[in-house]
Amino acid sequence: MKIAVIDNDKIVVKNAENIKLSGRKGAIVKVLGSGLCGSDIVKFREHISGNGTVLGHEIVAQIEEINSDTAFKTGDRIVTSHHIPCGKCNYCKHGNVSMCEHFKSTNIKPGGFSEYVYLSEEHLENVAHLIPSNLTEIEASFYEPLGCCVRAVKRANLMKNSTVLVVGLGSIGILMAQALKAFGMEVTGCDLIAERIEFLKTLGIEAFDSRELSNNEEFDAVFMTSGADKAVDVALKNIRSGGTILVFSSTPLNTGYGNNEIYYRELTVLGSYSPSPADLQDSLELLRDGKVIVKNMSTVYMLDDIQKAFDDTISNKIMKAYIKIKD
Structure with missing residues (x-):
């Protein structure tokens, strides 16, 4: 073989x-x-x-x-x-x-x-x-990569209709944005590549060039699906105080979140990695039911x-x- x-x-x-x-x-x-x-x-x-x-x-x-x-x-x-x-x-x-x-x-x-x-x-x-x-x-x-996204959405434990920014619109970012929408969130995506931004828009989800964000958007949560070091800046400048940052990407070793920023703003920073069998079951149902395209x-x-x-x-x-x- x-x-x-x-x-x-x-x-x-x-x-x-x-x-x-x-x-x-x-x-x-x-x-x-x-x-x-x-x-x-x-x-x-x-x-x-x-x-x-x-x-x-x-x-x-x-x-x-x-x-x-x-x-x-x-x-x-x-x-x-x-x-x-x-x-x-x-x-x-x-x-x-x-x-x-x-x-x-x-x-x-x-x-x-x-x-x-x-x-x-x-x-x-x-x-x-x-x-x-x-x-x-x-x-x-x-089935499996969407399961990873389902896992991340569940770990964030957000209230329905929470505003969420997805930073990075590669394939995982596109899946993550749709999974968040399927779970009842108000989703916005951002990236630097125009084709990715337009692709997400075709799925009925708002998307922008990261450089066009006002840096005071006050999102309830930011989902990091980009490992670029500048993506961390985008997250910190657009998350509301008391909000949640969900990390679903590896980053350069010198990239991180400042302790004082987390402390004084009461930010929650969560990692999410790989799905459980239940997450995978949910993933297949989202695909089957056309809730994720x-x-x-x-x-x-x-x-x-x-x-x-x-x-x-x-x-x-x-x-x-x-x-x-x-x-």
């Missing part, structure tokens, strides 16, 4: 031995396609993942072989997430599922940018779902062209890459 692996400063496609179920519980699934996540870019560019690593986790797949006590069967088209919380540890008991050690240790193997992957019985029981008939494969691939967000690349997908994403030529594994 074909897999795409990290090879120093490149992503290369190579042949690998087919994976087999070999009596294990779980399923072998044929990967139809996988979204390219921002975390894949970070792991590649920052050399967080070593040579030979198969990235990719936003998969859409079809079950080829299965040995499971679940209702799934051969031929089913499914979406799944890669991590599974144990539900028993102190982190899980407090709702911090993405900090769970079991959560961090579980994954799809070898990775989503592969013709086939193995899903454990735990994956099938907890985070895998049939694709609703009204969703295309590309639309369904937003992802049509026209993705540019499709074949697996053999995956390096171009990485390059185009890094250079901001596209909003979101979808890697189609086979024609």
